[in-house]
Amino acid sequence: MAVGDALEMGEYKEITPRERKHVKIAFDGPLPQPTRDVEQAKADIDRAGYAIVTGVLSDSEWREARQVLVDEIAREEAIDINRVSRFYTDPDDKNRRLSRLPNRHKWFRDFLEHPLALEFTKHILGPNLFDESYLVHSYGANLTRPGSGEQFIHLDRSTGYHHFDRPTQSRVIWCLDEFDEEVGATRVVPGSHLLKGNIDMSGDTYYESVAAEAPAGSIIVYSDQLLHGAGANTSKDRERAGVIAGYCPPWHRPMINFPLVLDPQVMQGTSKTLRQLLGYSSVAIGFDEPWDGASDELRALCVPAKMEY
Template sequence: MAHNVVRVDNVEDLYTDIAGTYRSTATATAPGEHVDSDLAALERDGYVVLEGLLTAQACRDIGTAVDPLLGPVGRNAFEGLHTQRAYSLLTKTRGCDGIVEHPRVLALLDRLLLPNYLLSQLQAIRINAGESAQFLHFDDGMYPVPRPRPALSVATIWAITDFTADNGATVVIPGSHHWDDDRRPTDADQQVSVVMPAGSVVFFAGTLWHGGGANRTDDQSRLAVTAQYCEPWLRPQEAFTLSTPPATVRTVSENIRRMLGYSIHPPFMGMVDGMHPKRILGIR
C-alpha cells in the first residue's frame, strides 16, 4: 500500500497538520452571526446566556431520552443528595448529540480553544425538591495551572426545563473568571441565579466560580444537560475513548467523533501505534 509523504523540514513543521490521509476536520470558522457579542459578554462576565436555541419539542424529546437514564441520587454533597445524574450519555442515547455540536456553541468554541478541542464530559442532571446549594467551584480547577489565566475548559448547561431562582438554577459569580489563585468567594461577592427558560443554554469559562442552586420548592425539579469541553492537550474528565464503544463512535458525526479523541493535536498527541486514531475505526 502506498503511503502519502508529507515533507517536514524543521521542528516548526511538526506543529501543523502533517497528516497525509486523515487530515484535521477541525473547523476554525464555524458560522457565528452573534459570536462577537457573545465573546464580549463572556470576557466581561465569564458567562453568557443564549436563549431560544431549542424548541419546546426538542426539549421534550431530550427529556424523554434522558429520563429513564437518570440514576439514584448522588453519593455526596457535590453530586447532590437530592440530585439525579446520568453519565456517559453518548453510549446510551443519540438524543443529546445536537446540543454537543450546536452551531452557536461551536462558533464560540472555535474561537476560545485550539483546533481539535475535546469533549470533557456529557451528563444529564435533575435537581429535585429539597436539594441544598452545591458548593461553589470552577470547572478547570483540576488542572494545576496558576491563575489568573485563560480558561482551559468551557462548559454549557442546557435548560431542558425552566431554570428559576427557586428550583435550582445555576448560580454564578460574574467576573470571577479573572480571579487569581488566592481569591475565594465570600458573602460580599455578587451571586447571580441564571434564570432562563427551557431551550436556553448558559455558556461559561472553566475559570468561572459557580454551583448548582438550592431547590427550595416542594414539588418541582429542574432538568439540565451539561456538555463540557477542554483544550486538545488536556485529559478530559471522562475517558470517552474507553467509555464509548467503537460501534457507537462510527455512528456519531465527525464533529463529535473528533471531540471524543479521534483526532490529533499536532504533531502526534492522540496517536495510536504511531498512526491517526481513526484508523482503528476503519473509516475515512
C-alpha cells in the same frame, strides 16, 4: 479520604457549617440578559464571564430530550441508585447525575457538536496549533430535585491550576427546564473570571452569587474561570434538568477517556466532528502514534485530528 485535590462528600459536609467570610459581588456592569444575539452573548462572556442564549432548542426539542434524560435516570435508579446520586460535589443525596450520555441517545451526541457550542468554544478558547480539534473534557446531566441544597461555589478546574490565567474549558449548560431561582438555576459570580483564580476554595470563604435564570431550551455558556454552582431547589414539586458539557484544547487532558467509555457500535456512522471532539484521533502536530493496541472496531473509528468545523 481526599482524592487528589478533591474532598469527599463526608469531608465537604464537615466543613460547610464553619463561620465563613462573605465576599460580595464586585461586578458593577449590567448583568447579562437572556439573548438570541450571538455577538451580544460573546460580549457578555468577555465582560461578565457568562452568557444566556435563548431559543437554541424549540419547545418540542427540549421536551423530547428531557424525557429521554429522565427515563434514563429512572432506568439507572432501578438498577442501583448509587449510579445516579451521592456525588461528592452535591450537597445532599437529592440530586441526580447521569453520565455516559453519548451512549444513551442521539440528542446527547447532537448537543456536543451543535454549531453554537463550537462557536462559543472557539471564542473562549481561541485557536489551536495546526487547527487541531478541541476535545470534550467532561459531559453529564444534573437534575436538581425539590428540597436539594445549594452546591458549593467553585471553578470547573482542578485547584492545581486555579491561577492559570487563561480559560482551559468552555462550559455549556443545556437547559431542559426553565432555570429560575426556585428550581436551582445555576448560580454564578459575575466578573469572577477576571479574578484569574485568585480565590479561596478552602471552605472559609462564601462567594455571593446570582441565579443565571434562563428559559427552557437555552444554553448557559461560561468558562472554567467563572465561579458558579448549582442552586438550591426550594420548589415543592419541580425538577430542573441540565446537561453540562465542557470542551478543552487538545493539549489538555480530558476528564473522560471517551473511546474507552463509549460503545463503538454507537459511534459508527457518527460525524467526523463528533469523533474528533470525543478524542478518536491521534494528533495534528506529527509524532503520530497509531492505536495499534486498540481493537479493529475502535481503530476504524479514528479520524484525523485537524478540525474542519
